[in-house]
Each structure stands twice: as C-alpha cells, then as structure tokens.
Amino acid sequence: MGQEPRLLELVRQKIRLKHYSIRTEESYIGWIKRYIYFHDKQHPKDMGRAEIEAFLSDLAIRGKVSASTQNQAFSALLFLYVKVLNIDVFDNIDAFRAKMPQRLPTVLTFDETMEILDAMTDVFQLIAKILYGCGLRGIECVRLRVKDADFGLNQIIVRDGKGKKRSYNYAAGRD
Structure with a gap:
C-alpha cells in the first residue's frame, strides 16, 4: 500500500x-x-x-x-x-488589513528612459529595449529564442507566457 x-x-x-x-x-x-x-x-x-x-x-x-x-x-x-483541502472557510475573513502605500509611483520620462537605454551596452541594452518597447516580463524576455523574432511581420512571439495561457504577439516598436 x-x-x-x-x-x-x-x-x-x-x-x-x-x-x-x-x-x-x-x-x-x-x-x-x-x-x-x-x-x-x-x-x-x-x-x-x-x-x-x-x-x-x-x-x-x-x-x-x-x-x-x-x-x-x-x-x-x-x-x-x-x-x-476542499474546505471553504473564507466567508467574511475579518483580518486587520495592511495599509496601501500613500505615495505615487515614480515614472521616468521618455527622455530619461532613452538616456538610460543609451548608457547600456551589448545584451543588456537589447534586453532593456525589448522589455521597454514590447512590455514583456523579464522571464519572458530571457526565454526568447532567435526563431521567436519575426522580422518580416515585425513581431515577437512569446511562448509559455505567464500562466502558460497562450502565445502572444508583440509588435516591435519603430524608431
């Protein structure tokens, strides 16, 4: 047994x-x-x-x-x-709630972003440009393969994205 x-x-x-x-x-x-x-x-x-x-x-x-x-x-x-466990004990959970932050997020301007990207080199610059331009998650970006870039359609195909729900096509940005 x-x-x-x-x-x-x-x-x-x-x-x-x-x-x-x-x-x-x-x-x-x-x-x-x-x-x-x-x-x-x-x-x-x-x-x-x-x-x-x-x-x-x-x-x-x-x-x-x-x-x-x-x-x-x-x-x-x-x-x-x-x-x-197949137990539903979540009706009316009354826990003390943590406070939401009262600050606004810091967002870089376009020019500041371009300055940072220009200061990077080699593969780090490429990764940062893909993250910024296509909105990929970090793990999605580092899992990309050469065959995932379709230069004819100007697209990047993300396979097994978050939750492995489906493939996504991101239109690459234009300069």
Whole structure:
C-alpha cells in the first residue's frame, strides 16, 4: 500500500496541475509553511477562519508587510483551503488589513528612459529595449529564442507566457 502524499506535496501537485508558474509555487509553499509554523505546526485542516485571521493580522501588525504581500499570503491560504483541502472557510475573513502605500509611483520620462537605454551596452541594452518597447516580463524576455523574432511581420512571439495561457504577439516598436 502506498503512503498518502504529504500536504506540501499535494499543494505542489495541484499548482502544477493548474500550470501556475514556478515562482507562484515557491511563494505559496513559503506562505503555507509560515502559516503552519505560526500556529505551532498544526495541520491546516484542524484550523479555520480564526487562525487565518490571526495569521493575516499578525503579518500586518507585527510583520508590517505591505498590502500586496498580505494579499499574496491570503491567496496562498485560499488556494490551500479551497483547491487542496476542499474546505471553504473564507466567508467574511475579518483580518486587520495592511495599509496601501500613500505615495505615487515614480515614472521616468521618455527622455530619461532613452538616456538610460543609451548608457547600456551589448545584451543588456537589447534586453532593456525589448522589455521597454514590447512590455514583456523579464522571464519572458530571457526565454526568447532567435526563431521567436519575426522580422518580416515585425513581431515577437512569446511562448509559455505567464500562466502558460497562450502565445502572444508583440509588435516591435519603430524608431
């Protein structure tokens, strides 16, 4: 008789079945481990809404994490309970929420961007120009192959983009 897979292995299997990125897998596993250790290694199936609220509130109050970090932890626990354990304990979660930043993002002007690109050389300049001109994610850019550039159609084809949903065509910028 085979032994039943451990909890974190079940989480990995479900994440891979849904074709989430390896970065999402690493993040979710990390948050689930932190949640379990926060509650003295109790199994999540033996915990519920109160424990989730306590963990998320602690992240915001003692951990002083950003709102997006707290949301990422929430998403990991949501995945764990709903997709892996098939338990829905997420009605009316009332955790203390981390504050959203009150600052505006710093955005470079076009001229500042061109100055930075001109200061770069070789492959770094090429990568930066593709990221800026086509709006690719970093991992999508470094995975590009020569055959993904279609100079006749002035396009770049991105295969296995985020979530491996489909291929994208980005029209290359013109000088």
